[in-house]
Amino acid sequence: MDNKLPTIKEIAKRLNVSVSTVSRALADHPRIGLRTKTRVQELAKELNYEPNAQAIFFKQRKTFVIGVILPYIREEFFSQAISGIEKAAMEHEYTILFGQSFDDPEREKKVVETMKKQRVDGLIISLSKQTQNYEHLQALEKFGIPVVYFDRVPPFEHAHKVYCNLFKGTVDMVNWLFGRGYKRIAIINGPEKLPATKERLNGYIEGFSKKKLKVDMQLVENTDLSKESTYRAVKSLLASKNPPTAIISFNDYVHMDAVQYAQQQNIQINKDLVFVSYANLPITSYTAHPPLVSIEQYPYGQGEKAMEIMISILNDKIEGKTGQQVVYYNEEMPATLVLNQQSLL
Incomplete structure (x- = not known):
């Protein structure tokens, strides 16, 4: 035959x-x-x-494939994000090529290089927590490959970005805690080099400033996002002469580790010590002590918007608009406080 x-x-x-x-x-x-x-x-x-797809791609100089790099797909935040990315991609007849950085800048560089060799039309990325050098991403422009950042975005202006305003969200969170009588508010922030960490800290300081109060830096700890590092942060906070009555956790995973350590110290969660967090992931509803309040960061929406921006950039490229002065997309999504009724019971 x-x-x-x-x-x-x-x-x-x-x-x-x-x-x-x-x-x-x-x-x-x-x-x-x-x-x-x-x-x-x-x-x-x-x-x-x-x-013959390859012949069509060669003729159009397009592969109709978008590269996507995330820190960890196992994290619910990023799995939701990639669902939004894929949904928008399929609507425009694109497929995605997916890779993980595992929060390692060197691995991130290798995955970017692989994406380039695969001739992806564009790249959507949420940066690793340790990424400080962006040359491997900025170099893609020389090959005509646009980059759209989401959630974990670079600190410079000349980049296409989708992100939540965590500065304002943190200010709102601090204000919410003060309004309910919590004065000793601590924060377990993320890796110091991460732009999102600085954004949270600035919002935290601004929240105190609005109350005409100075921040007690003994209430500020950092974690590298590992369980061991978060344990050390909570231990340090609880050992202070005037321990906190409320803790803001960098994200819901840090929250769960922090709560676990506090429970081991026989602390009654959300009674002796209240916890609030970021991301509002559904997984927290299956825990005994979800955050009292959480900041919704809309990962699905961020992913979907990142892909929509990518499609717009590629369409402009087809229409010959790329010869004009580059206009960078800067999409700021709301950071909404969500009250957890289960924690208030």
């Missing part, structure tokens, strides 16, 4: 027409008559003809 896939040449030979006529008929070109177009399309259907 001949298992060879049918080609345009075979269709042209059977119908005694030129290859270019078949190609145009399959593309529904207006210069091809209805009778010829119908004959070509019916035979193509009969032979189960499929267009």
Whole structure:
């Protein structure tokens, strides 16, 4: 049995027409008559003809593939984000090529290089927690590969970004705690080099400033996001002469580790010591002590918006608008306080 896939040449030979006529008929070109177009399309259907994707990509200089790099797919935040990315990609007939950095800058560079070799049309990325050098990403512009950052975005202006305003969200969170009588408010922040960490700290300081109070830096701790590091941060806070009555955790995973350590010290969660957090991930609703209040960061929406921006950039490229001065997309999404009713019971 001949298992060879049918080609345009075979269709042209059977119908005694030129290859270019078949190609145009399959593309529904207006210069091809209805009778010829119908004959070509019916035979193509009969032979189960499929267009040669590689040939089309070569002609259009596009692969219709977008690279996506995330720190960890196992984290619910990023799994939601990639669902939003994929949904928007499919709506525009793009597929995604996915990779993980595992929060390692060197691995991130290797994945970026792989994406480049695969000739992706664009790259969407949430940076690793230790990324400080962005040359491997900025270099993609030389190859005509646009980059859209989301959630963990770089600190410079000339970049396409989608992110939540965590500065304002943190100010609102501090204000919410003060309004309920919590004065000793601590924060377990993230890795010091991460821009999102600085954003949270600035919001934390601003929240105190609005109350005309100075921040007690003994109430500020950092974690590298590992359980051991978070344990050390909580231990340090609880050992202070005037321990906190409330703790803001960097994210819901840090929150769960912090609560676990506090429980080991026989502390009554959200009674002796209250916890609030970021991300509002559904997984916390399955825990005994979810955050009293959490900041919704809309990971699905961030991912979807990042892909929509990418499509707009690529469409501008097709229409020849890239020769004009580059306008960088800067999409700021709301950071909404969400009250957890279960924790208030």
